[in-house]
Amino acid sequence: MLATAGFLLAGLVALLTRRVPPLPPGTAQTIARIRTNPLTGVIPGTSGYAQSGEVRIWYESIPAVGSEKGVVLLNSSLGVGSLFWPPSFLRALTAEGYRVVRYDHRGTGASSWMKGWDRKHPYSLVEMANDAVTVLEELRLERVHMLGLSLGGFVA
Numbered sequence: 001m002l003a004t005a006g007f008l009l010a011g012l013v014a015l016l017t018r019r020v021p022p023l024p025p026g027t028a029q030t031i032a033r034i035r036t037n038p039l040t041g042v043i044p045g046t047s048g049y050a051q052s053g054e055v056r057i058w059y060e061s062i063p064a065v066g067s068e069k070g071v072v073l074l075n076s077s078l079g080v081g082s083l084f085w086p087p088s089f090l091r092a093l094t095a096e097g098y099r100v101v102r103y104d105h106r107g108t109g110a111s112s113w114m115k116g117w118d119r120k121h122p123y124s125l126v127e128m129a130n131d132a133v134t135v136l137e138e139l140r141l142e143r144v145h146m147l148g149l150s151l152g153g154f155v156a
Contacts, residue, residue: 044090045100050138052131058082058110059103059135062094069097071144075132075152076102081109101144103135105155128155 045062060082072093076084082102093100104111106123111131114123132155136144148156 044087048138050103050131050134052106052134053114053127055106055114055131056112057103057106057131057135059101059138061139062090062100062102064097064099065094066097068099071099071101071141073132073136073141073144073146073156074100074102075146075148075155076105076108077150077152079108081105083109098145101135101139101141103132105151106131125154132156 045060047058047060049056049058051057074082074085076082081104085102090100090102105128107113107117114121114127117123128151132146136142146156148154
């Protein structure tokens with residue numbers, strides 16, 4: 001048992017101290033350029049921020065194809081941003097005439113973190129639901145169909 005623990009510890013030390021090859025020249029400039037331009041093909045709609053207390057909530061509104069039947073608000077699961085939703089799923093909803101609104105929960109994706117957040121001061125479901133309401137108010141939406149996955153279902 002002690003030998004196994006020693007072997008695992010040695011492996012961990014080797015992993016943490018191992019040098020990795022350097023990134024190719026120009027990588028930092030490429031990343032900076034990508035971060036300052038729209039993500040064509042990834043963000044097909046209009047995006048913006050809604051202010052929910054001290055937290056900025058990033059959202060995207062994707063228009064319906066043809067006449068709009070309604071709006072679907074997508075709430076993602078724990079620890080994933082709104083880009084989690086497959087593009088084919090988004091296209092299916094918009095093709096059926098639904099405007100799709102997706103947003104990043106606080107602390108994920110392009111949304112900011114709550115200042116002072118830690119285990120003693122966690123986010124609450126009420127705060128997360130208020131974030132969704134803030135996005136709807138920012139977009140001046142009064143009625144939506146809500147779809148939530150896992151934690152997103154609790155928020156919905």
